[in-house]
Amino acid sequence: MSEEFFKEMAQSIIDGDSDKSAELAQKAIDSHIHPLEAITKGFVLGVNYIGDQFGKGDAFLPELVMAGEAMKAAIATLEPELVKLGATREIVGRVVLATVEGDIHEIGKTLVGTMLSASGFEVFDIGVDVPADKIIGKAIEVNADLIGMSALLTTTMVRQRELIEELDKEGLRPRIRVLIGGAPITREWTEKIKADGYSEDAIGAVKLAKHLLGKE
Helix, strand or coil: CCHHHHHHHHHHHHCCCHHHHHHHHHHHHHCCCCHHHHHHHHHHHHHHHHHHHHHHCCCCHHHHHHHHHHHHHHHHHHHHHHHHHHCCCCCCCEEEEEEECCCCCCHHHHHHHHHHHHCCCEEEECCCCECHHHHHHHHHHCCCCEEEEECCCCCCCHHHHHHHHHHHHCCCCCCCEEEEECCCCCHHHHHHCCCCEEECCHHHHHHHHHHHCCCC
């Protein structure tokens, strides 16, 4: 499939055009493009571009939100195909995903969830602005192997530390591993709060999740 087509996909996300992104996702399915290829070579480039622009202060929250909606529309269209392709695989592990309390960013988290699902994980995405006890409760309820937490604000990063302290208190580690992510997250922060790892993007998160569960 032409480079142009993938560019068009990325552009639909940059424009925050949900109708267009869903239409292009359908076109990709009709053209027998692997849904993961459509995501990684097309749509994700748009998400990354808007994320970078936002980081530099050249794009604003409404644009970020609209790009997120357009990405969701594309993924919703591709999801049934992904499920079909992944249906025959064994479950690699169970993951609970959430954006921490006080933070409402979800593009990155949604993308990580999609990529994990596509890679054979069972994913329970419980949304944004979720308090620690709720995340832990869900992890216990579904017998999760991993918790993935996203924070995009420096002010909400501390919630990641609080959750890890709570897991330690309840004796749930290392049975439940913890992955963290989000723009302000660094290796130093990961080590400081004793998380099991962090990733800067969705592809890295999948690799890391598999590595932590010994499923590479």
